[in-house]
Amino acid sequence: MRFLLVEDNMSLAAAVSDRLQMDGHVVDHAPCAKDAEAFAETTDYDLILLDIMLPDGDGRSFLKAHRAREGKTPVIVLTARSEVSDRVGVLDLGADDYITKPFDFSELEARCRAVLRRHGGNSSNQQRFGDLVFDPLAGTLVVAGKTIPLRNKELRLLEIFLSAPERIFSKAKLVDRLFSYDEDVSENAIEVYVARLRKRLAGSGAAIVTVRGLGYRISLE
Amino acid sequence: MSPPRPESQLRTSGSLSRRLTLRLVLSAAFLTLVLFFVVLAFVRDISQRTQDSILLASATSIMDSLRVEAGQITLDIPYAALSMLGNVSNDRVFYNVRKDGEVLTGYEDLPAPSQAPSPGAPSYATEEYRGASLRRVTLARRLSLDGGPADIEITVAQTREGQTAELARLTRWALMMGGGFFLVSALIGIWAAQSSVQPLHALTGVVSRRGPKDLRPVRHAVPSEMAPLVQSLNRFIERLRVSLARSEDFIAEAAHRVRTPLATVRAQAEITLRRVEKAENRASLREMIRAIDESSRAAGQLLDHAMVTFRTDSLERKPVDLDGLARDLVERLRPVADLKDIDLQYSCAGVSPLRGDAILIQNAVRNILDNAIKYAPSETGVLIDVRQGPLDVIISVTDEAGGFPAEEDTAVLTQRFVRGSNAAGTIGSGLGLTIAREVAEAHGGKLVIEPSSTGAGACVSLSFPLR
Numbered sequence: 275m276r277f278l279l280v281e282d283n284m285s286l287a288a289a290v291s292d293r294l295q296m297d298g299h300v301v302d303h304a305p306c307a308k309d310a311e312a313f314a315e316t317t318d319y320d321l322i323l324l325d326i327m328l329p330d331g332d333g334r335s336f337l338k339a340h341r342a343r344e345g346k347t348p349v350i351v352l353t354a355r356s357e358v359s360d361r362v363g364v365l366d367l368g369a370d371d372y373i374t375k376p377f378d379f380s381e382l383e384a385r386c387r388a389v390l391r392r393h394g395g396n397s398s399n400q401q402r403f404g405d406l407v408f409d410p411l412a413g414t415l416v417v418a419g420k421t422i423p424l425r426n427k428e429l430r431l432l433e434i435f436l437s438a439p440e441r442i443f444s445k446a447k448l449v450d451r452l453f454s455y456d457e458d459v460s461e462n463a464i465e466v467y468v469a470r471l472r473k474r475l476a477g478s479g480a481a482i483v484t485v486r487g488l489g490y491r492i493s494l495e
Numbered sequence: 496m497s498p499p500r501p502e503s504q505l506r507t508s509g510s511l512s513r514r515l516t517l518r519l520v521l522s523a524a525f526l527t528l529v530l531f532f533v534v535l536a537f538v539r540d541i542s543q544r545t546q547d548s549i550l551l552a553s554a555t556s557i558m559d560s561l562r563v564e565a566g567q568i569t570l571d572i573p574y575a576a577l578s579m580l581g582n583v584s585n586d587r588v589f590y591n592v593r594k595d596g597e598v599l600t601g602y603e604d605l606p607a608p609s610q611a612p613s614p615g616a617p618s619y620a621t622e623e624y625r626g627a628s629l630r631r632v633t634l635a636r637r638l639s640l641d642g643g644p645a646d647i648e649i650t651v652a653q654t655r656e657g658q659t660a661e662l663a664r665l666t667r668w669a670l671m672m673g674g675g676f677f678l679v680s681a682l683i684g685i686w687a688a689q690s691s692v693q694p695l696h697a698l699t700g701v702v703s704r705r706g707p708k709d710l711r712p713v714r715h716a717v718p719s720e721m722a723p724l725v726q727s728l729n730r731f732i733e734r735l736r737v738s739l740a741r742s743e744d745f746i747a748e749a750a751h752r753v754r755t756p757l758a759t760v761r762a763q764a765e766i767t768l769r770r771v772e773k774a775e776n777r778a779s780l781r782e783m784i785r786a787i788d789e790s791s792r793a794a795g796q797l798l799d800h801a802m803v804t805f806r807t808d809s810l811e812r813k814p815v816d817l818d819g820l821a822r823d824l825v826e827r828l829r830p831v832a833d834l835k836d837i838d839l840q841y842s843c844a845g846v847s848p849l850r851g852d853a854i855l856i857q858n859a860v861r862n863i864l865d866n867a868i869k870y871a872p873s874e875t876g877v878l879i880d881v882r883q884g885p886l887d888v889i890i891s892v893t894d895e896a897g898g899f900p901a902e903e904d905t906a907v908l909t910q911r912f913v914r915g916s917n918a919a920g921t922i923g924s925g926l927g928l929t930i931a932r933e934v935a936e937a938h939g940g941k942l943v944i945e946p947s948s949t950g951a952g953a954c955v956s957l958s959f960p961l962r
Contacts, residue, residue: 283755289762296769327751352758354751371827376758376791379765384830426833427873446777450768454834455784456869 275320275386275399276300280310280336281352282329286375290323293379298437307336314345321386322349324369334367341368348389352377378454380430387411401436404479404494408436417478427452428471435482435492444489512692519684523677531673538665542658543630550632551617553580554651557590558634561649566641570600576651584657589624589631593648605650608633612648627654694718698725708811710736746798754791761787796926799858803930806855807937814848817888817959820857821881828864836874843881846888849959851938856959859934860890862927863955867894871952884958887940891956893947931957 277294281287282305291301302317304310307328314322322340326333337349351372365372370389373382390411401408407416410433415422424432434443434451445461452467453459468490472482481495556576562569570592580588591601605624612618612635622629631652638645694717701715712729761784768780825841832839867877875895882889932942940959947954 283759286755286759286762289759289766293762293766296766327747354747354754354758374791374795375754376761376787378788379762380834381831384834388830388833425836425874427836444772446774447769450777450781455781456788457835457873 276302276317278302278304278310278313278317278319278322278347280304280307280322280328280333281325282306282327283325297383306330307333310336311339314340314347315343319347320390322347323382324349324351326351326353337367337369346393348393350382350385350389380451380454384426387413403436403439403492406475406478406480408432415474417475422474424474425470427467428474431467431471432475435490439492442485442489442491448489511695512688515688515691516685519688520681523680523684526680527673527677530676531669534669534672535666538669539662542661542665546630546653546655546658547619547632549580549582550619550630550651550653551634553577554590554617554632554634554649557592557649557651558636558647561592561636561638561647563638563640568594568599568638568640568645568647572600580651580653584653584661586654586657587627589629589650589652591650593650594645596646596648601650605652606631607648607650611635611646621655622652624652627656628659629653630655630658694721702728706811708809710739746801750794750798753794757787757791793926796862796930799862800926800930800933803855803858803933803937806852807933810855810937811852812850813853815851815853815856816848817856817890818843818846818881820853821860821879821890824857824861824864825879828861828868832868832877835868835871837868837871838876839868839879840876841879841881844883846881846883847961849888849938849961851959855934855937859931859957862931863890863892863957866927867892867896867955870894871896875952883961886962887958887960889956889958891954893954894952895947895949896952928955931955935959 277299279287279290279294279301281290281303284305287303287305291303294301302313302319304313307330310322310324313319324333324336328336333351337351340347340349348370349368351369352375353372354375370392371385373385387410391413399409399411401410405418408414410429413424413426413429415424415429415432430452431448434448445464448464449459449461452464468482468484475481479495480492482490482492484490553576557570557572560571560573560576562571572590577588577590580586589602589605591603591605592599593607596607606620606622608618608620610618612633614635614637616635618633620631620633622631629652631650633648633650636647636649638647698713698715698717698721702713710732712732713725715725717725764780764784764787768777768784771777771780821843822841825839829839864877864879871877871894877895878893880891880893882891928942928944935942935957938959940957943956943958945954945956946952
């Protein structure tokens, strides 16, 4: 996916860009509202991440301008305030959602997914592997023409495996990405979800293979 | 119990309208008294003069009837001389005529002036005679007789009963007039006092009818004397507005300054966690992320709590649609709940709008929902129900998190920084339920924590009275 990140704090912007790129996204960074408008006018983005406190005027003015020129790209506001009234104000101005700094990337991903789903998404997000068609945005898995329902954790697990087929993911890494940091879970908890996912993938030609002592990978049977 | 209102602690130095009324009534009383005595003296003087001039006329006409014939005095007192006195009142009349101090005719014991009056200058006196008060006039004249010059004195006197009665009547009249005057001027005084403090009442009304968030200057027209007061009030309001805006900006700025670097650290920690393999490094990175989450959540709740305290101090009451508010919040939190495969179920049977501060209520409900999602295990359900009781609107959040241990006092959980004994593994500051309870109580409602009906978890309810 292509993100526009509007954030004046350089180190935060670098960290967020790095983190999003790790998941295979493309990120353009605009340090101020003026640059952001220039970017938004020339490029089609899937999502805009907007810091609400910018040096050259409030992120709100960008939001207003964006809505005024009928920009279709959904906007998620990054706010450092926790005051509810402020968040509500941001939504009234046309943001699709907000997230409070500092944020959990899995929450950001979840919100992006929810916002994109509300906006109808696009089919380019569909991934094919063997006999399965996976749309992480819609959260649908189609195996041999049959739609299989997925729970959120199963969906994210499949997304992780499919982001790099044949690559081995350790249990520890999977725990990091699947569970929030305030949950104390043993690495064995992953086994439950892998087992469930295997059941969902039955007959798709794709299989999650256990690599002894290292972890799991997805590959074609 | 509500705390004592600040007005009752205000020191007052009497009432302006009472003071003004008192002064005006006192001045009216003083003026009435002065008027009464002046009128009395005037009336007394007039009636004295009237009697005196008739007495003089009578004495003069007697004197005029005095003849010297062949060196002898002849006196023929004209009838009119005495009858004219009868026209004034029915008082008794006395007279005598003396020649060189010797009574020629009339009452012999009628008092005479101690000093003989000079001719042409009558002497007046008020005296006691035969047990009555008497007004007399004495005229003197020197006549040439055979035996040489002789001093003739004519005294005419009249009792004063009629005059006294007339005076008493006039005094009564003056008293009545004075009383009427006093009554009218006191009423005018009261009206004047009321109407001069009326602009104060009007201003008080305009200022006290304002909503707690209304910090516009007062534009109400006031008398020029009150203009400096209103100007000072407006300057004060402006200072308050600026300082409130400044502190709000400050809080926002402070939050921004603290949270942005925290966000950087958290993002970097997550990136690093994806890269490192060594178990102990990973453990410390996880610890780091948890510490960041804990501090940002605590900071957020402290700010929320400060905001709640600030807003409950001057509670704004506007219609709040609890159904819509809760529905929005549930939709907003659904992505977070999804991460743990927690199923948020919302139900509402239609409720009347309640009157309150939407921002506060939203904050309270969000804290309860946050808590429920945070403490609920993966793949369980959280049920949010909004319903209307006979007197209140209730929102309850039921989880399947096992509930609170039986030995735990749930009342303690709503105190500041107190967390459930089974919450040790989860990030939290313990302020969430405190905020919710304070918001409910500020609206006259309450927060109740009880085991859920199935016993599988806890049910936290917030109730807000409709009236």
